[in-house]
Amino acid sequence: MRFYPATLSRLLAIAALVFSPMALAEQSMADGRYEIHYNAFNSSFITPEVAQQNGLVRSKYRALVNVSVLEIGADGNKQPTTAIVSGQAANLLGQAQQLEFKKIDEGNALYYIGSFRFTEDEQLKITLRVQPDPNRPAYNIEFDQRFYVD
Known part of the structure; x- marks a missing residue:
């Protein structure tokens, strides 16, 4: 099976739509200069082929966080842009796991997956x-989500 440039983005969008009752709906924030989209979902929702192609680990006990940043031009057009992305996932006891993000560049789409x-x-x-401009402060985003074994 051969994958084309927008395969991961299509699969992530489909997963967000199909599994939205399971809290996969994409979330975003915008400030007029940047639009930041983010969501988290069980890694078993992606196919083994997509996981292998992008160096991602699938497991029923592993989740993925997807972050994409769009720069909003003066004309309103939005273009994918690079960013410095970091984060953590913490349980109710405060035990945190640092997230290491992998940049996935599909040409017309750019994602950071942790x-x-x-x-x-x-x-x-x-x-x-999320820091799209290294000369400006980063955007801080927090959200809570419950995860279930698939």
Whole structure:
């Protein structure tokens, strides 16, 4: 099976739509200069082929955080842009896992994917730090999400 440039982006969008009742809906924030999209989902939602192609680990006990940044031009057009992305996932006891993000560049789409482990029915606070412009402060994003073993 051969994968084309937008394969991962299509799969992530489909996963967000199909599994939205399971809290996969994409979330975003914008400030007029940048638009930051982010979501988290069980890694088993991606196919083994896509995982292998992008160096991602699939497991029913591993989740992925997906972050993409768009720069908003003066004309309103949005273009993918690079960013410095870091973060962590912490459980209710405050035990945190640092997220290491992998940049995936598909030409017309740019993603940062980080992964972390979870246990059945676990509520996690995901904290992201996204800095598209190294000369300006980073955007801080926090969201809570419950994860279930698939």
